Amino acid sequence: MITEHGAIAKIWNWRITVFATLILLAVAIAAVSFGPISINFFKVFKTLFDLPGGSTGQDRTVIMELRLPRVVLGILVGSALATSGAVYQTVFHNPLADPYLLGAASGAGLGATIALTSTNHNLYGALPIFAFMGGVLAVFTSFIISGKFFADPNSLLLSGIAVGSFATAIQTYLQQRHSASLRPVYSWILGDLTSASWSVVAWSSVYIAIALIILFSVAKQLDGLMLSDEEAYSLGINPKRLRIIAVAAATLATATAVSASGLIGFVGIVVPHLVRGLTHRVTNRSLITIAMAGAAFLVLADLGARTLLSPAELPIGVITAFVGAPFFLVVLRNRRKVTQ
């Protein structure tokens, strides 16, 4: 770390955040441009900003009604999962923590399965609500069981695992009883953004925006949670209260993301480590950058999902894992070299 005028260098450089935002913008415009029907990049730009010379007719419909809501949903879900993952990793002092840790995924899976296996077909349309409620209820149950009002993160982690296993057991039982639902449930578990529409974007953006605003506003203090409670307290934060706020907001973001797009794995683990690995900084001041990178990563993965085997679509979870895992390993290897 270079010193300047007898002072240590700044820990976080906000130019990294600006760079991540520019990448997200470029990826988003590319994602709207490319697909089974390719549309000129500049035309897309003009259409998006309603400038003269923009697309009309079918191209405009493809841009505004099909691709744009999908890209916006990708941005919302990607930023929600990446930010939540980073927050969980800090709160639980566990680099392998992901947004689904406290039973959010299993609970949402159970909720979705209940909707999909119901004989009442009206419930199928309410799948996002069931998934959302399932995810939130599972995490809330984990909180209640762990007791002591979140005094010990490890007890919450263990109760999350237990609640998750219990929800998965019920889900499996329901699937066995309704074998016709196996395929739609499996498809939902792999996650996709095909259900994207402006109405899905509208309701999910409200919850994700609330959650992210809360998380960004406490991001700097989250560094204190990397220490012991006594140390954090002596540095002026209330660790128990901060943990509750952080986990509640991260859970809201995760449950909303899951209910809008199913279970998209790997984003919550890979993206925070990517950003930390590339910048060599673990500070939670990088949370906004992690959100931008998560959004760009998911939009790019979705672009791959719908173009690689066009006109067929791959599940986005396959892309996130296929691309994310090797990239993640390269970053991990480089980071180890730096720290050795």
Added chain:
Amino acid sequence: MSIIVTDLTVRYGEKIVLNDISLEIESKRWTCLVGPNGAGKTTFLKALLGMAPYAGSIQDKGVEVFKSHKRNVAFVPQHPQIPQGMTVAEYVMLGRSKRDGWGNESLASRSFVHKVLTQTHLFGMQSNLVSQLSGGEMQRALIARALAQEPELILLDEPTSALDLHHQISVLNNIELLKEEGVTIISTMHDITLAAMFAERIVVMKEGKVLLSGVSQEVIHSPELKRAFDNRIDVYTLDSGRPVIVASKEKHL
């Protein structure tokens, strides 16, 4: 300014950890709590910090310490949680959080951290990861973070445990830097010889009670000190006049 402890009692369930302690701790002095394991030394520090609910009072100018000092009490734990991936500079910079606001990095604070790193002989290691520091370096990093806080009161829980003699002295010298800054220091220590060398006052504790408190040189020659350790320590005085406290040889094994 003195810290007045009155009828301090801390319970964990049915267990009484601190039992009706009354004590005066002088400001801008180094007070060391000594006593066998389970005496309640760490709990006393946690009560001062406001992390252990207690009955009674710990007051400074009529206000509970953990409230009045909430913004300027530093704590150096015996077993710190070591953050993975954090550099020494980032770690020490956390100490400026209360002054600057979390995450703000004013030039004044970065200069202050530069000074503190130099004082604690960590300058040149600021880009190293804290997870890769040796025991002595980690302890210095903890003290550097405490110095960065510019605290009025610092609580140190066994700051020299698990360090070799050279590093023990180095760390204790670093703590003395705080005293020069006018900071009130309260520490726990197992090594009574070192406590007597550095601290001005010693408080002898056993089973949640204070047996004796006073000027170091008086306390270490007192029978209460031996009683706290069930008469299993011997106190010798070197030619230089410096006392040395060692464990007695067990007669019945």
